[in-house]
Amino acid sequence: MYKYILKRILFLIPTILGVTLIIYAVMNITPGDPAAQILGPGTPEADRIAYNEKLGYNDPFLQKYVRYVKNMVVNQDFGISYVTKQDVFAEIWPRYVITLELSFLGVFLAALIGIPLGIKSAVNQYTLWDTIPSLLAFFMAAFPAFVLGLILLYIFCLWLNILPSSGVGTFAHFIMPALAISIPPAAQNFRFTKSSMLESIRQDYVRTARAKGVPEKEVIWKHVLKNALLPVVTQVGLSLGSLICGAVVAEKLFSVPGIGSLIVERITYKDEPIIIAGTILISICFTLVMLLVDIIYAFIDPRIRAKYTNKR
Amino acid sequence: MKTEELKSLNLQDTPGVPLLEIKNLRAIYKTDLETVEAVNGISLQINKGKTFGLVGETGAGKTTTALSILRLLPSTTGRILEGEILFNGTNLLELDEGVMRAVRGGLISMVFQDPMSALNPVYTVDEQIGEAIRLHNPDYTKEQVEDRVDEMLQLVGILPSRKHDYPHQFSGGMKQRVVIAMALCCEPHLLIADEPTTALDVTIQAQVLAMIRELRDRLGTAMLMITHDLGIVAQTCDDVGVMYAGEIVEAGTAEDIFLGKEHHPYTVGLFDSIPNLTSRATRLKPIPGLMPDPTNLPKGCVFAERCSHCMEICKTEHPKIYVNGTHKLCCHLFDDKLKQN
Numbered sequence: 085m086y087k088y089i090l091k092r093i094l095f096l097i098p099t100i101l102g103v104t105l106i107i108y109a110v111m112n113i114t115p116g117d118p119a120a121q122i123l124g125p126g127t128p129e130a131d132r133i134a135y136n137e138k139l140g141y142n143d144p145f146l147q148k149y150v151r152y153v154k155n156m157v158v159n160q161d162f163g164i165s166y167v168t169k170q171d172v173f174a175e176i177w178p179r180y181v182i183t184l185e186l187s188f189l190g191v192f193l194a195a196l197i198g199i200p201l202g203i204k205s206a207v208n209q210y211t212l213w214d215t216i217p218s219l220l221a222f223f224m225a226a227f228p229a230f231v232l233g234l235i236l237l238y239i240f241c242l243w244l245n246i247l248p249s250s251g252v253g254t255f256a257h258f259i260m261p262a263l264a265i266s267i268p269p270a271a272q273n274f275r276f277t278k279s280s281m282l283e284s285i286r287q288d289y290v291r292t293a294r295a296k297g298v299p300e301k302e303v304i305w306k307h308v309l310k311n312a313l314l315p316v317v318t319q320v321g322l323s324l325g326s327l328i329c330g331a332v333v334a335e336k337l338f339s340v341p342g343i344g345s346l347i348v349e350r351i352t353y354k355d356e357p358i359i360i361a362g363t364i365l366i367s368i369c370f371t372l373v374m375l376l377v378d379i380i381y382a383f384i385d386p387r388i389r390a391k392y393t394n395k396r
Numbered sequence: 397m398k399t400e401e402l403k404s405l406n407l408q409d410t411p412g413v414p415l416l417e418i419k420n421l422r423a424i425y426k427t428d429l430e431t432v433e434a435v436n437g438i439s440l441q442i443n444k445g446k447t448f449g450l451v452g453e454t455g456a457g458k459t460t461t462a463l464s465i466l467r468l469l470p471s472t473t474g475r476i477l478e479g480e481i482l483f484n485g486t487n488l489l490e491l492d493e494g495v496m497r498a499v500r501g502g503l504i505s506m507v508f509q510d511p512m513s514a515l516n517p518v519y520t521v522d523e524q525i526g527e528a529i530r531l532h533n534p535d536y537t538k539e540q541v542e543d544r545v546d547e548m549l550q551l552v553g554i555l556p557s558r559k560h561d562y563p564h565q566f567s568g569g570m571k572q573r574v575v576i577a578m579a580l581c582c583e584p585h586l587l588i589a590d591e592p593t594t595a596l597d598v599t600i601q602a603q604v605l606a607m608i609r610e611l612r613d614r615l616g617t618a619m620l621m622i623t624h625d626l627g628i629v630a631q632t633c634d635d636v637g638v639m640y641a642g643e644i645v646e647a648g649t650a651e652d653i654f655l656g657k658e659h660h661p662y663t664v665g666l667f668d669s670i671p672n673l674t675s676r677a678t679r680l681k682p683i684p685g686l687m688p689d690p691t692n693l694p695k696g697c698v699f700a701e702r703c704s705h706c707m708e709i710c711k712t713e714h715p716k717i718y719v720n721g722t723h724k725l726c727c728h729l730f731d732d733k734l735k736q737n
Contacts, residue, residue, distance in 0.1 A: 209472065288513035294468055295508075296528040296578065297501035310518045385518060386562040 085389065088382060092375055101153070103367045108149050111356050117141055121166040121354060156364075163357035167350060172357045176343060180365050182252060183331050183342035186265070189258055190327040193266035194273050195320050202277025202316075206285065207304055217274060224271035229330040233264035233337040250339035261338040265330035269323035276319040277312070284312040313384055321377035328366055413485045415618050416442040416465070416586055421479035423457075423464050430691045434460040436642035437479070442586065442635070447612065447619040449633030449650075451626060451666070455687055457642040458622045459509075462588045465620075466500050483586075502532040505579040506588040507608075510595045511571035515563035522559035525549070525578045532582040548577040552607060569600035573607070580611060587612070588620045593628070605631065626670060630654060638663050641688050641698040648723035658720065660727045661703045697728065705729055 119127070119135035136142060140151065155161040162172035201221075205214040224232075240247040240260055248257050284290065285308050293307045294300075332344030347362040382389045423435040435457040442448045450458050463469050464476055467488065481488045488499065505528075508514040516524060522545045529541050536544070546556040552573040563571055572592060579587060592608060593601040609632055612619055621632055629636055630650065637647040638660065646653065646660040653663065665683035685702035688694055694701065700710040710728050718730035 288508060288510060289516040291468060292508060292514045292575070292578075293516065293527075295466055295500055295506045297497045297499070297531050298527065299497060307516050307519075311516070386520075387517060387564050390562070390564070 085382070088389075089379055092378055096371055096375060099371050100364075100368055103371070104153060104156075104364050105149065107360055107363045107367075108152060109145070111360050112145060112148070114354070116354050118166060118356070121356075122164075122169065152360075162361035162364075165350075165358050166355045167353050167358075172361045176346065176358065176361055176365065179341055179343045179346050180362070182340060183328065183335070183344055184369060186258060186262055186331050186334065186340060186342060187324060187327045189262040190266040190269070190330070191320060191324050193262055194269040194323055194327070197266070197270040198273025199277045199316060199320075202274045203281055203304070203309065205274075206278045206281030206312075209282065214278075218278070221271040221274045224267050225275070227268060228333075229265050229268060230333045230337055232267050233261070233334055236260045236264055237337075252340055257338075257340070261331075261334035261340055264337070265327050265334045268330070269326055272323060273316065273319055277316050280312040280315045281308060284308045287311070310384060314381060317377055317380050317384070321373050324373050325370060328370075414441045414482075415444045415446075415484060416620070417480075417482040418461070418465070419480040419482065421461065421464060421481065422477040423460050423469065424475050424477060425460075425470070425473045426475055427473055432690045433693055434642055434690060435464065436693070438637075438639070438642070438644045440637050440644065440647065442618050442620060444585070445616050445618055446634040447621055447632055449621045449623060449629040449636045450639055451623060451629055451636060452639035453624055453687065455690070456639040457690075458639055459590055460642075461639075462506065462590050462620065462622055465588065466504060466506060467496055468500075498532065501528050501579075501584070502582050503584055504586045504588065505582070505584040506590060507572070507575050507579045507592045509591040511568055511575050512595065514575050515571055517563055520560050520562055521549075521566070521574050525559075525574070525581055528578055529581050544581060548581045549574075551580070551611065552577045569596050569604060572596060572600075572604055576604075576608065576611070580615065580617070583615060584617060586618045586620065588622070590622045591624070592621075594624075608632070626666060638666065641693060642690065643698055643726065644724075645699065645726045646724065652721075652723040656723055658723070658725060658730065660699075660725050661705050661729070662699050665702075699727075 117132070117136050118139055118141055119132040123132060123135060140148060143151075152163075155163070160173050162176070164170070165172050165175055168175065198221075201217045205217050208214055237249060237260065241249040247260050248254075249260075251257055285304075289311075290303060290307055293303050298307070328344065331342055332348055334340065335342040335345040336348075343362050343366065347359055350358045418438060418440050420437045420439055421435055422433075422437050425432040425434055438457075438461065440448060440450075450461065452458055460469065460474075463474070465481055465488065467476075469476070476489060479489075483499070483503065488496065491499065515521070522542070525545045525548055526541045529544050530536060533541075545559055549556045549559055554570060554573055554577070558565075563574070566574065572595075576592070589608060593604050596604060605628060608619075611617070612632075619632075621628065623629060633650050635647070635649055636653045637644040638653070639645070640662050646663050648656065653659075659667075662683070668681045669683060671680055683702055688698055688701060694711070695714070696712050697703070697706075697710040697715050700706050703710065707728060709731075713728075715726050715728045715731070716734060718725045718727070718734045720733075
């Protein structure tokens with residue numbers, strides 16, 4: 085088992101390098117040079133060329149890429165922002181942390197809302213416990229996060245006036261944005277859990293368990309749920325992706341200084357170092373979560389575990 | 397606690413009363429679109445320590461009968477409309493769900509058709525056998541449960557050292573052995589074996605069947621053997637019921653069915669469709685036609701459409717049961733004899 089986890093962690097290195105390469109390459113083929121961005125319009129041509137030369141902009145692509153990765157790994161140096169002329173890492177890190185807090189709170193909420201409701205509605209199929217959440221999920225899955233955000237703002241700020249409408253600082257600031265982005269993935273979690281549970285409930289081993297005299301509660305929690313959990317775990321992991329995307333909207337709406345809104349803002353200025361670094365950091369987080377999903381998989385399903393351990 | 401309740405309900409042996417008696421059982425599967433009449437008024441009787449073979453082709457209602465006994469019909473669609481299922485004289489259909497759970501696995505247990513899917517893939521074999529033991533013997537210590545698991549595995553011919561393995565690490569035949577160990581671990585009075593060897597290949601079939609027979613004789617368990625294979629019936633059963641479209645069309649002792657002179661045309665057809673080693677026929681002789689649509693059963697005899705002896709009366713009137721000693725036949729061919737009696 086430890087071998088398997090170690091193997092998976094080592095596998096992260098080429099994955100992240102590959103992701104970095106793609107992002108770096110894509111940004112590189114887009115037009116525009118750093119000198120024009122940093123020095124601004126109206127700079128003499130000679131100055132621009134000299135500045136680009138100094139930054140190594142005209143070096144071959146691979147050389148630039150290797151230098152970038154080396155700086156990134158050795159001294160967390162992602163370059164200098166074209167817009168603010170600050171160190172990219174120092175600018176991005178605090179906002180990255182805020183977005184992660186927001187997204188993980190969202191993932192947690194989405195799982196907390198979606199999974200128990202999914203179980204309940206699968207166990208009580210065709211009752212109100214099933215139809216009402218199913219109908220809600222149907223609507224919510226199609227609801228854009230910003231509409232939900234506006235509704236939440238209306239309810240909690242204007243009407244009840246119990247939550248702050250914008251900014252960060254306390255936990256209370258995170259509640260509304262996290263709720264706004266977690267509802268659509270919660271609806272998806274619900275649907276996944278429900279269909280997976282329903283499939284598992286119909287399996288022969290569930291009938292075997294009942295024939296042994298296992299009480300219904302134990303049948304559900306022990307025999308059905310553990311088998312139904314696999315696709316749900318994947319879904320929860322994947323929902324992090326849509327949550328980070330959703331976070332951009334929530335960050336704008338609730339004025340949360342996160343990495344998503346930063347990247348969107350800097351795309352207009354073509355602030356390459358920020359865009360590249362932000363995308364890389366997000367994808368690293370995503371790969372780490374997928375690693376976690378794989379490890380949880382192996383814990384749940386002995387058949388997957390068996391593929392990686394040498395025991396028979 | 398449940399065991400005490402069981403005792404008070406007198407589900408234990410009573411001399412003179414058959415172990416299991418099904419009286420006029422009718423079970424259906426009902427959906428919004430249609431009603432499948434799976435079991436239509438069957439009656440049968442299993443005595444203590446005896447084996448009853450329920451024979452019939454796919455869709456005859458054999459498994460539905462078995463699931464009805466344990467009250468495990470799918471809850472959304474399955475319904476038992478009428479009838480009684482008496483276990484040592486107590487009607488199982490009237491039992492409270494909690495007591496019924498103690499009956500399941502404790503007094504009556506079941507071996508399912510497909511061992512590949514009957515075991516939960518995410519639990520080890522000893523967890524799954526141990527669960528049944530713990531449920532029905534709540535006063536057992538951990539060690540006692542473990543010992544019993546070892547004992548059961550040895551009984552079905554699996555090395556106890558493999559008990560921490562998962563189902564996917566076993567072959568099909570081994571899995572069925574595990575399922576059998578699980579069914580027998582609480583020494584049930586009745587074992588329902590629902591086509592226990594159908595999903596296995598022929599060599600393993602013989603092994604598993606021999607093992608079931610041996611364990612049955614050693615433990616003195618009564619058995620309801622559900623199968624479509626007359627060979628298995630001949631090897632294991634004391635009494636036989638031939639089932640067709642939810643009805644038992646012929647029933648009797650194994651001698652009645654295999655050696656008797658009078659037979660229901662369907663039974664004759666079943667025997668004819670077995671490949672015969674002595675005659676040099678190149679083709680099998682299947683029964684022509686298909687079973688009637690269970691959502692729309694014929695008014696008369698259910699077998700009339702495929703029967704080579706079909707008469708006018710067969711299409712309009714349901715036949716009555718003709719009893720000749722232990723042998724029961726449900727066919728208009730015996731109407732004359734029915735009148736003489």
